[in-house]
Amino acid sequence: MSVLTRDEAQTRAQILDVERYTIALDLTTGEETFDSATAIRFTARAAGDTFVEVKPATLRSISLDGQPLDPALLDGNRYPLTGLTAGPHELHIDAAMHYSRTGEGMHRFTDPTDGETYLYTQLFMEDVQRVFAAFDQPDLKSVFAIDVTAPAGWTVLGNGVAERTGEGRWTIAPTPLISTYLVAIAAGPWHSITTEHAGLPFGIHCRRSLAPYLDADADEILDITRACYDRYHEKFDEPYPFDSYDQAFVPEFNAGAMENPGLVTFRDEFVYRSAVTDTERQTRAMVIAHEMAHMWFGDLVTLTWWDDIWLNESFAEYMGYQTLTEATRFTDTWVDFGVARKGWGYDADQRPTTP
Template sequence: MGIRDGNRLPLTGPAPGPHELTVEADMAYSRTGEGMHRFTDPADGETYLYTQLFLDDARRVFAAFDQPDLKAHFDLTVTAPPHWTVLANGTTTHHGDGRWTAATTPLISPYLVAVAAGPWHTVRTDHRGLPFGIHCRRSLAPHLDADATELLSTTTALFDRYHEKFDEPYPFDSYDQAFVPEFNAGAMENPGLVTFRDSYVFRSAVTDAERCSRAVTIAHEMAHMWFGDLVTLTWWDDIWLNESFAEYMGYQTVAEATRWTHVWTDFAAGRKDWGYDADQRPTTHPLSRIHICSLKHKTVCWPQVRRTEYPMS
């Protein structure tokens, strides 16, 4: 193995054939929403951790051949304080003494691996035989509880409509939505564990337009479960299609499956001009042919990552 060069670890002289690579690493927490973000709530002193690995930040958390068309099965083990709950791409099991394991993922890209750990406040339900959950930090519990019925009913209605649209069933074993602090984006489509900025947990009276916008975000991220997570772009220069399709499906499905049947008006007023603006710039270009790979048919090899530790300081 070569000497670490910046954020890269060259592999020198491997012979042909299968190999197993073991990497042990101590990694730093983030306060910028990249990699493994760590937040301490000033309201009660509780600490929360969550990953944000899009676009190329998987390397901040674990060693990986980090590109979207190289997929792998991931097995995660997390040791956390005893009163914490650990969420991941699949269902998690607590074995006592703060040790948790997550169900092995289907084949997914490295940037889609997700963990969220902390003393979450959780509201759960079951739908179509799968566990659904919404989660937030404890200090926001009363606000999440006030909106739980709307959030869960919107989520399950959208879920049902997507099953009417797509021949392929939902490909993961659970559907959790975590509203996380200091998130540096609107939301992220991690398979089975979608993360949202926690301003979507409304703390006061809001307009119906804001509730509609939240529903569109939920629908957008859910569309990615199929287009983006199950079927994935080969490289990042095709991210425009990944996001554009999810945006289109989000508005369409909210109009079809929820009370916000007027949502295309919101699209015309708030989104369409983005496209007009971009198309007038010198950087505009024709659409290109898209090459995509599917979880169902793509098999890849992957190094075995034994352990990655994060100091609690």
């Protein structure tokens, strides 16, 4: 598999404007793979060569502007698009994709407690290619419109409001322009608590076996969410950019949380199953505040390339500590910052990799 270099990304960004991904995912095709059909509408600003990325189990078909191309030309994770003419194009890619057991791509988890299965995506850096075909770099933003077929009785969540259009059929409202790595889907028989705030649907979700523990803390989690949301509105002077705010506590998550627009995913260890200290509650609140800051800084405004991730993360962290202190009962967050974060920052600053 080829890792995209910065030079390659800059070259491709000069050639392409990507307008819309129309994606159909079928999550009912067995335990090993799911079906992924993607149509990408884009414009080439000049004639030339480029490529699209995908990491399929099976690449069934690919066509450009209605003309079939040879699936055997897939080279690792890159499919070459040679001799593109200037102007608008439409690329169709139909593939079967592997489920993941490592938390990268479309993770599949079966709860040993009750046998229920849950899926969620984690697409940061280049794992979108494990779920659908994409011009996968952060500065080629696009609209994403996703339809999902899921087992009956499941709930599907996405970046936009998810509407159930029939038995097991879901349509996610198209996103505003976002980066490929920020697309998200979560599907399963979630236990959900939904409410409305500032005219938007808010929801928190976890697997069913954790329902009593999420219920016990739902008021605290939603109170913090609402308080941070209102405070960010005052500070940023820019309306929340998306149409809903879901927070899903998901199993076997590698990081603390991920700032997918409108669908933040958290490790479900944050659904506490026994007594915890107030410091642990503050840590959870801090992650809620940090991820919400990213809705504006990171999601609405996005880094061009990964070397700016330090600013994205540092600013979300700063906003999180500040906003908790200003808007919630956790009023001494800067002590935690001094103990847990400041030394870490000094350490990072001394490394040769820090510019």
